[in-house]
Amino acid sequence: MVFQKFKLGALFCMILLLPWIVRGQIRSTEVIEFDDPRFSRFVLSVKPFASFEDHPRSKGWLKVIEKNLCWSGVFKLHESQNKYCHVSGNHLDLQLQMEIKKAGEVPTLLLTMADTEGNAYFNQQVPLTQNRLKESEVMTAVNQITEKITTRPGILGSTIAFTFKQPGYEKVIARINTHGQDLQAISHNQFISISPKWNAVGSRIVYTVVSSKGTSVIYDDLQGKTTPLIRHKGGNTGGTWSRDGDFIIVSFTRKGNTDLYQIDLKTRKLKRLTSHHKIDGSPSLSPDGKDLLFVSDRGGSVQIYKMYLPTREIVRLTYTGSRNTDPIWSPDGSLVAFTKQIGGRDQIYVMDMFGENVRAITRGPYASEQPAWSPDGRQIIFSQKRGRDFKLHLVFLDGEGLRRLTNGESSPAGFEEKSPSWSLRRF
Numbered sequence: 549m550v551f552q553k554f555k556l557g558a559l560f561c562m563i564l565l566l567p568w569i570v571r572g573q574i575r576s577t578e579v580i581e582f583d584d585p586r587f588s589r590f591v592l593s594v595k596p597f598a599s600f601e602d603h604p605r606s607k608g609w610l611k612v613i614e615k616n617l618c619w620s621g622v623f624k625l626h627e628s629q630n631k632y633c634h635v636s637g638n639h640l641d642l643q644l645q646m647e648i649k650k651a652g653e654v655p656t657l658l659l660t661m662a663d664t665e666g667n668a669y670f671n672q673q674v675p676l677t678q679n680r681l682k683e684s685e686v687m688t689a690v691n692q693i694t695e696k697i698t699t700r701p702g703i704l705g706s707t708i709a710f711t712f713k714q715p716g717y718e719k720v721i722a723r724i725n726t727h728g729q730d731l732q733a734i735s736h737n738q739f740i741s742i743s744p745k746w747n748a749v750g751s752r753i754v755y756t757v758v759s760s761k762g763t764s765v766i767y768d769d770l771q772g773k774t775t776p777l778i779r780h781k782g783g784n785t786g787g788t789w790s791r792d793g794d795f796i797i798v799s800f801t802r803k804g805n806t807d808l809y810q811i812d813l814k815t816r817k818l819k820r821l822t823s824h825h826k827i828d829g830s831p832s833l834s835p836d837g838k839d840l841l842f843v844s845d846r847g848g849s850v851q852i853y854k855m856y857l858p859t860r861e862i863v864r865l866t867y868t869g870s871r872n873t874d875p876i877w878s879p880d881g882s883l884v885a886f887t888k889q890i891g892g893r894d895q896i897y898v899m900d901m902f903g904e905n906v907r908a909i910t911r912g913p914y915a916s917e918q919p920a921w922s923p924d925g926r927q928i929i930f931s932q933k934r935g936r937d938f939k940l941h942l943v944f945l946d947g948e949g950l951r952r953l954t955n956g957e958s959s960p961a962g963f964e965e966k967s968p969s970w971s972l973r974r975f
Contacts, residue, residue, distance in 0.1 A: 587926055587945045589633075590641040590697070592623040593664070597647035600657070609657075609681045613646070616683070616690045619726065620704055621926035621944055622697065632949040640664045648676070657681065659689060661697070670696060683727075700924045706972045708920075708929060708953065709734060709744040709753060710940060713964040721755050723975065728954045730975065734768065741766075743967045745796075747789045750973025754786045754796055765798050767813070777811055787811070788833040788840075797821065797840065799829040808842055821855065822862075832876045832884075839901070841865075841875040841884060852886055852903075865903030872897075874918050878925045885909070885919040885928055896930050898945070909947050916941075923972040929953065931966045940965045 594614060600606055611630075617623045618633035625633045626640055645660040645668075657674040672689045674681065684705070691702025705725050712722035712733075721735040721744045735741040740758040747753070754777070757764045764779040765786035778784050778800055786798035793813070800809045800818070806827045810819040822828045826846040833840055840855040847864060850871035855862045866872035866886070874887040881901065888897045888908075894917045896909040909928060910916040917938075919930040926945055931938040940953040959965060 589622060589624045589926075589944065589946070591626055591635055591639055592617065593626040593640050593643045594628065595643055595645050595666075597645060599648040600646045603648060605679075605681070610646075612681065612683055612686055613659075613690075616686050616704055617644070618949070620690050620694045620702055621922060621924065622694045632951055655679070659693065661693060687727075698924070701972060703922050703924050703927075703972065705974045706923060706970065707750065707975055708940070708968050708970050709746060710931075710968040711742045711744070711964075711966045712959075713966075715962045721753070724954065724958075725974070726953075728952075728958060731954075731958050732975070734770070735766075735774075737774075743785055744969050745787055745789065746969050746971040746973070747793045748791050749793075750971030752793065753969075754789075756785045765796075765811075777813075777816065785829060788831045790833060790837055791835060797831045797833055799831065808840070821857075821860070830874060834877050834901075835879060835881040839877075839881075841877065843873050843875065852884075854903075863903075865899070868906075876920060878921050879923060880925055883925070885921060887917045887919065896928060896943075898928075909943060909945070910950075911947075918967050920968045920970050922970055929968045929970055931968065935961070937961060938964050938966050940968055 596606065596610065614625055614628050614630045618625060618630050623633065624635040626635055628634050643662045643664055643666060645662055647658050649656045649658050655676045657676055658671055659674065660671040661669045663669065672693050674685050674689045687704040691704050694702040703726060707723050707725055709721060709723045711719050713719045718738065719740045719742055720733050721741045722731060722733050724731045734753065735755065737757060742756050744753050744755040751770065753768050753770060755766055757766050762779060763784040764776045765784055767775045767777050777786065778798060784798065784800050787796035789796050795810050795812050797808055797810050799806055805825060806829060807823055808821040808828050808831050810821055824844065824846050826844055828842050828844045830843040831840055838857055840857055842853055842855065843850060844853050850873060851864055852866045852872045852875045853862055853864050869888040869890050871889045872886055875884050877884060883898050883900060885896060885898050887894050894915045895911065896916045896919045897906055898909055899906045915933045916930050919928050921928060927942050928945065929940055929942045932941045939959065941950060942953055943950045954965060
């Protein structure tokens with residue numbers, strides 16, 4: 549028992565310390581490994597006990613449990629039937645034991661996380677009310693399991709906002725959860741609404757509205773009140789939030805120049821950040837608020853730049869490809885996802901904060917663009933065109949597990965989904 553406690557303590561101490569160890573390596577060597585423990589997935593063996601296997605609904609329950617373990621972005625499933633997370637071989641990291649306990653009036657599904665020898669670390673209980681396993685309860689349990697392992701909140705059931713176009717209607721801002729459920733409209737106006745961006749806690753959102761009067765950046769409190777922050781003819785788009793939610797940075801056209809401006813949300817005052825005769829757009833503010841990514845054609849082609857805000861120093865990050873767009877910081881600020889066009893086709897790439905160690909996340913014949921990070925930084929959601937429509941897809945950071953978010957019922961052929969933004973908030 550003493551040995552088990554030591555192993556458990558060592559495991560979680562290692563997990564807690566790893567982000568700081570890796571960050572130190574990044575600062576000293578300016579290199580990040582994509583297989584570091586913040587982003588790699590644990591190989592998990594799922595082991596049903598007899599009390600679980602003997603239940604008449606065990607096969608269906610197993611599929612639900614494995615699906616949510618997979619979609620958490622934390623696990624690969626050893627010898628599983630799940631097509632997105634299946635892995636074979638001899639390597640194992642953890643074991644998940646499943647058994648049904650019948651003490652009391654309501655039976656309980658007990659999920660026990662253990663080492664590869666079966667020594668328990670901790671367990672999570674899931675109620676089987678009326679002898680049924682609710683997927684919402686599984687999502688909660690898996691979120692709690694992943695948070696104990698990674699120290700970061702689980703993302704299952706969290707919310708993606710995106711631009712949604714139905715045939716015969718203008719584009720609207722909609723939201724949906726990680727399982728492609730609970731599709732709802734956010735924007736309610738007669739104009740074109742595009743490019744949503746959540747604030748850090750998912751309590752507010754900004755998006756762009758295009759009408760005959762010009763382009764407006766709209767602040768939406770999600771409680772029925774919307775406020776135009778900028779209303780002007782030209783390429784006005786927003787935006788990127790400060791972590792404290794006090795200001796946003798937008799692209800704003802004034803006197804024929806499209807530059808980046810900071811808007812104080814309390815005073816509505818504008819502060820100009822760039823001043824160039826070329827177009828600057830697509831801002832993305834780093835989590836620490838010090839570095840601003842943006843896209844500009846100031847060098848002759850459309851490329852990604854980074855401004856260090858305290859000094860306004862600007863460096864160019866991308867040089868290869870006919871154009872590079874849609875930059876967005878990872879939640880911990882160590883990586884940048886972006887769209888790279890090579891040979892006329894867009895694909896999703898990731899690079900480090902210095903524009904180095906560039907890696908393709910998507911490949912193949914389909915155009916992929918407009919990436920956004922999951923709140924824990926383990927997955928990327930983006931818009932991919934298969935056939936004539938762009939649809940939202942998700943992929944793990946290692947480029948595996950590609951799946952479509954929506955289905956043919958909620959978003960059939962002819963419907964288009966673009967510009968996602970992912971929040972930890974659950975509705």
